[in-house]
Amino acid sequence: MQENKPILIVGLGNPGAGYNHTRHNIGFMAIQKLAPSDSTWRSAHNARITTADIGGLRVIFAMPQTFMNNSGASVGAIARFYKIPNENITVIHDDMDLKPGTVRVKVGGSSAGHNGIKSIDAAIGNDYRRIRIGIGHPRDFELQINPADWVLGRFSDAEMKLVNDALEQLPQFIPHNV
Numbered sequence: 001m002q003e004n005k006p007i008l009i010v011g012l013g014n015p016g017a018g019y020n021h022t023r024h025n026i027g028f029m030a031i032q033k034l035a036p037s038d039s040t041w042r043s044a045h046n047a048r049i050t051t052a053d054i055g056g057l058r059v060i061f062a063m064p065q066t067f068m069n070n071s072g073a074s075v076g077a078i079a080r081f082y083k084i085p086n087e088n089i090t091v092i093h094d095d096m097d098l099k100p101g102t103v104r105v106k107v108g109g110s111s112a113g114h115n116g117i118k119s120i121d122a123a124i125g126n127d128y129r130r131i132r133i134g135i136g137h138p139r140d141f142e143l144q145i146n147p148a149d150w151v152l153g154r155f156s157d158a159e160m161k162l163v164n165d166a167l168e169q170l171p172q173f174i175p176h177n178v
Contacts, residue, residue: 001087001175006051006058008084009034009174010075012093012116014152015065023094023135024151026163027116028063030092030133033167034174035061045077060084071116072123079124089128090174091120096147098134100155101162105131105173131173133166135159 001007011027019025039050039061047062060082064074079089093116098104108127111117117130136159138145145153155163 002085003057005088006060006082006084007175008060008062008075008078008082008089010047010062010064010071010078010089010091012068012071012091013063014067015063019152021154021160022152023155024068026094026133026135027092029163030131030167030170031061031063034170045081046074047078049078068116068119070119072119072121075120076123086124086128088175089124090131091117091128092131092133092170093117094135094151095132096135096137096151098132098136099140100134100136100159101166102134103131103166103169103173104134105129129175131170133163135163 009031011031013019013025013028035050036052039052041048041050046066047064049060049062051058051060060078062074062078064071066074075091078084093114095104097112107129111121135151138147138150
C-alpha cells in the first residue's frame with residue numbers, strides 16, 4: 001500500500017430503494033457499516049461518496065450508482081480523480097460460491113463471473129484487494145431459481161443474521177483496520 005495516497009473502499013450494489021437489503025447489495029451494506037456514522041455523503045463520479053481521516057489516512061468510501069454491471073466506470077473515475085493506485089483499493093462484493101456470511105479476501109484473480117468485478121477489471125485492471133462476502137447459491141438450498149433472480153432477492157432472517165455477523169468482522173479485513 002502506498003502510504004501517501006488515499007485508500008478507496010468500494011461496496012458494490014445497485015442503486016435505488018428497491019434493491020435495499022438484496023443479496024447483490026451486500027457491498028453497500030458493508031460500506032454503510034464501515035463508514036463513520038457521522039459521515040456526510042455526496043454524489044460524485046457516479047457514486048455516493050464520503051471521506052474520513054482515520055488513523056492519519058485519508059479514506060474514501062464509495063457506493064457506485066451505475067448499477068452493478070457498470071461499476072468499473074465509477075471506480076475508475078474515482079481512482080483517476082484521487083490518483084489512487086490499485087494497491088490502495090478494496091472492493092467489497094457478494095459471492096454466490098461462498099456460504100452465506102463467509103468472508104474471503106484476495107488480490108487479483110478472475111472475476112468468477114461476477115459482472116461488477118468484470119467491469120472494474122476492465123476499467124482499472126485486476127490487481128486490487130477484494131473482500132468477498134458469501135450469499136450462497138440457490139442450489140445450496142435445493143432451489144430451482146435463476147441465479148440472476150437469486151442475487152436480486154432478499155435475505156431470509158437466518159441469512160441476515162449470518163450477514164450481520166460477517167459485516168461485524170469486516171474491519172479486520174480492511175488495510176490498517178479502517
